[in-house]
Amino acid sequence: MEPMTTSLVDALRAQDDASLAALLRLRPDLAVPPPADLTVLATRAGIRASVHRACDELDTVTLAVVEALVVADADHTGAERDGLAALLGPDVPAEALDRALVALRERALVWEDEQGLRVVHAVRDIVPTHPGNLGRRAGGPAASSELPAMLAALEPDERRVLDALVAGPPIGRSRSAGAPETPVGRLLAKGLLIRVDSDTVELPQQVGIALRGERPMGRIVALPPALDTRERPPGQVDGTAGGAAMELLRRTERLVELWGTAPPAVLRSGGLSVRDLRRTARELDTDETATALIVEIALAADLIGESDSPNPDWLPTTTADIWLAGSPEHRWTALARAWLDLQRLPGLVGRRDDQDRPINALSETLRRPLAARDRRRVLEALAALPPGTSVTSPAALGELLAWRAPRRGGRLRDELVEWALSEGTVVGVVALEAVSEPGRVVLATAPGDNAPVVAALRAVLPEPGETVFLQADLTAVAPGPLVAWLARELRLMADVESAGGATVYRFTETSVRRALDAGRSVTDLRDLLERHSSTPVPQALTYLVDDVGRRHGRLRGGVAASFLRADDEVLLSEVLAHPDVVPAELRRIAPTVAVSPVALAEVLDLLRAAGFSPAAEDAAGSVLDLGPRGRRTDPRQPRGRITTPEPSAERLDAIVAKMRAGDVLAAARTGAGPTTTRTLATLQEAAREQRRVWIGYVDRHGVQGERVLAPTLVGGGVVEGRDAVDGELHRLPLHRITRIAVLES
Template sequence: MTVPLVDWLRAQDDETLAALLRLRPDLAVPPPADVTVLATRAGIRASVHRASDDLDTVALAVLEALVVADADRVAAERAEVARLLGPDVTAAALDAALAALQARALVWGDEAGLRVVPAARDVVPAYPGNLGRRAGGPAASSGLPGLLEGLPPEERRVLDALIAGPPIGRSRSAAEPDSPVGRLLDKGLLIRLDTETVELPQQVGIALRGERPMGRIEATPPALSTRERPASQVDGTAGGAAMELLRRVERLVELWGTAPPTVLRSGGLGVRDLRRTARELETDEAGAALIVEVALAADLLGQSDSPNPDWLPTTAADAWSAAGIEQRWVALARAWLELPRLPGLVGRRDDADRPINALSETLRRPVAPRDRKRVLAALADLPPGTAVTTPEALGDLLAWRAPRRGGRLRDEIVRWTLEEGTLIGVVALDALAEPGRALLAAAPGENGPVVAALRAVLPEPVDTVLLQADLTAVAPGPLVTALARELQLMADVESAGGATVYRFSEASVRRALDSGRSVTDLKELLEAKSSTPVPQALTYLIEDVGRRHGRLRGGVASAFLRSDDEVLLSEVLAHPETAALELRRIAPTVAVSPAPLAELLDGLRAAGFSPAAEDASGGVLDLGPRGARTDPRRPRNRSVLADPSEERIDAVVAKMRAGDALAAARRGAGNALPANGSSHTLATLQEAARAQRQVWIGYVDGHGVQGERVLAPLTVGGGIVEGRDAVDGEVYRLPLHRITRIALIES
């Protein structure tokens, strides 16, 4: 006879229980007091549903066959389960499936008697194996095969229509005794449910299906169509995508720092703002939605605290920008991997037919990280450089591995993961790149291997550029951080990729001069960092802008304007486009304006002049926009239950074993007697110490809380008993006056 689940679990070793808690982490929250509690939780319907989500097609078919065999009520033999599954499931596949089910405590027992948790009947379809319920009468008799062979053709056609399932049919002739359905009802080969509905009994369906009682079972995973690509090409493409991602996120921080979009009343980002962001980032709306979602998850963006909040970069974005290339990418890639949202839903409509916006709560899906990792894990099973031909092929494989996973968005999630992974730099050319493999294998917070993997696929940073006669500079690879920042200050990025092209213009050079660089600084930097001679046209551009730059000096008066050239100042005052600035000359070389300094300089530039701002010492003052910031507020991701650590699992197993030991000791103590005075307590403890026996003690601690403990007394005296705990092996001291009940434990 098969033992109950609690006894079967209690007989397993600690390694088996630890493996169970790893496969079903919900059983350990909160830690069960003993194995009895563990067995109770293992049979709860919701927990059984979660455990079944990880089963593949064969394991689910075996679970279904056990339910057909009524293993939730009585023990079923392995041979009967194998017969129900038919020839599609080999003995080895059946053994592997049973091992997977037993490891999750969904099935227990041996070949002679297998049992399944009762909640399994709620997990399998309403008609397991597409078979009806068991019936009595002719359907359960040994003469059923002969009865089926002697059926007229019209009656056999009725049964054949119900064989494949579901075993339910409707017929208006069910109430007519002379109809084929009526005659089958009279013979007991159909069961009447109502006046028009009949059901094919389980025994009849099994007999008609022959060697496949549960129908055909896809016992082997579908072949995955792949193509081979050079691993170096995959990694190089991923490295380029990683660099492009960093450039776009930097641009996003700059853009939203100067022109932050407004948070919608319903939360999220407006459609117009998303389109503008996509245009500025040089990507489509889907790519822009992913970038802003990842930036928010990485805590680079947040909402301001104003009554009408905006989306702003956080102060953490400045620290992120100052980090190295690899560290910045790892922060973004890990944020994407753990993102409990589906950016692919942006642009669709919700159940209320409202558009789904980026950064809105509608995108939240707590199981998204799990599904994303499943797709990447399937790619990781392939050799480096091996790519899938289509997302549909990968989706079919994942559907076989876990038919209950994914829901109605299963196929879309596969496609979204490949597309998003390509933009992030984890996937390239439909294959998993080395940085993606390292990211998937690394533990949370373990960034070293991921940084090393990305560094290996990126070209070495260069500290030189190629200056060209058309006022452009070509960076043949990623620039060192200092040179990249200086070049972005004096030139604009024209195209990005493996080689970045920068273009110099009057506005970009003036931007560098406005930030405090001098003409000499710019020329010396370009001469030192260019692999080619500095083109004469670029030198002329810098000198020409520098010659005109700063001839006019602005200050705060609200603002003042001064120039050593009195004629130039007179020209400014007479210019028709400067009238709105309300300039007033207070000295031959000085004029003042009520306009703010930044507005004064912008107005002069619009009129065709090239003023510069100066501080109190006469130095150039940088008034360039620095971008608004808000405090970082990392959201608490309501994700799926985190995998417990090995230390925590070991502690839970030890706690359960201790609880079982305490329960056994309590049973061995029989009916514990009240501690009638200190003399009775002292005598019992002294007897236990002499006989080296254990004693069960009920006590009240210093806070008035009742407890119990099993001790092997070592010393008794001075109103204190000192003994070794039978559960954890520690030595405890307990005052005699706190003991309320006591009993010797029978050997």
């Protein structure tokens, strides 16, 4: 009697709900959209594209087991485990083989019946053309028991031909393949080679296995390569990461400010020109590689976008203003998450594409759908090491990841590792080749759960200070980060000369006037400096503030289109007589008042260019800030951050329940139910025993329907119960039920 075969759908039906939910978690594409029943699930599990994705997650040993199953024809007939172990050879211990088979069963790639191990048919299309570097099976002498004797009797030149093919690939070309007196011709005559065409021969699978001895599939690396690591103090790693995080925030703020006032144009082909990238890099005080990363992160975080105009520019969005108002921890969290989910490769900027065209930042050429997955994979491998542990070589980390998933990464696999580490260092997720504590937290938490990330970064940043050191050379030194409001005030009244662990601010006539233009008074500036300086205010700085303040605001401009007023008639006369102010078209309407048809901002610019220090005022006479605020564009859905959230356990359980109910419905339609009575007693018995029933009914419009219910109440002419598919409570009149079947649990 022949052993029975079991299909994949039968194997799935035999699994419990937890195993089915685990399958959907390991292969999430199977659950989109939710399968109607287990037959649909089994069909999807055998589709080539889905099998391809599932195999991308397998390590070297598991992929070797898959190839061995194909060599053993397990997609057509069952394969014995002992035969599989013999194919894999001594490199793969029994424990490794068992782990690989468990992983394949969990992913519904392999199941077992009375004939042995079975594998889905699509696997043959996924493995290499020559699995295990072995050729096709052959009949004749290659399949006979005489094969060992035939191989032992080979001439030396014939053996050399077979040895050249046995290492793989098993295909060879020979111009003398048709000549019977040549070694190739003699091997063809003996059936130890197969002719493919007039010039090509193939080594049969049986011959290759016989020649390889105890390693029919060749040598298999069963253990992951070891990593050379270096231990660093976790505090040192976290402190370095905190400094990088603050630098990222400073440069992103500067990017928003720069592009708000001088936005670069969007290239006709899309992206940012090389010239604008270089200009931005100079302004951000970093190299072009880091600048390309920062602008890509800003785009992903929706801080910048294309303007809506016939000739679009790259502009900050209104989202940038909200981002700027946040705390450093919240702002960094937004940038770090944007980078982690970025489905683009900033590392390609500056290279040339397949058409030999330069690849620009912000261009569509950088889009790679799997970039975020591969980036996380690198970082999670590094985060699996103890805190403070770094790798000595990115190449070694790349080799480990290649062993864990040989099918991933493609031709950029090694570069993806280097990019992830270098970009992570700029962002602050990585420092000194180790994952920082904020990086670990942001990797481990869901996108909406920002509180742990904020707390982790706050713990590594120094406490913001409220004091600076004022120096006689008109500079102020902040030894660490300042509280947000004080940093804003200092940036208003002084220019940032250098940033890093300590920030140096330089006071100039222009910067002080900028603060006065924004509505600050001389008293405000002096009080702020005196309250927040650890050193006495230098006399030179006091003179600078007083001198600019004394000249500032003696002229007051308003809107007429604009007006100009002064307390000093002589000063106004001097203005009207100045040749550089003629374009303002000022006209005196009172001894101390003049008006102009030119906009106020232009009038003030002309006056400042002529050497005067005017101030703008509003209707109440208060100083009005007309400083540039930067252009903005509307926010857009961030590109490159399209992510599919992992389904919750409740969602997976609901899908499994729906598939089980679908199977029950399918069985009921074919009369698989054990009984088909419509009596009230049957419904009452099902309610008592908490069993489900399939009910066929006709609604009030005469339309036939069907439903699987778990009855909870039977009486009063109705049956009430919860639907096995959607879990909703339903009531059906008994007189509308046309058929009923009690279903097995």
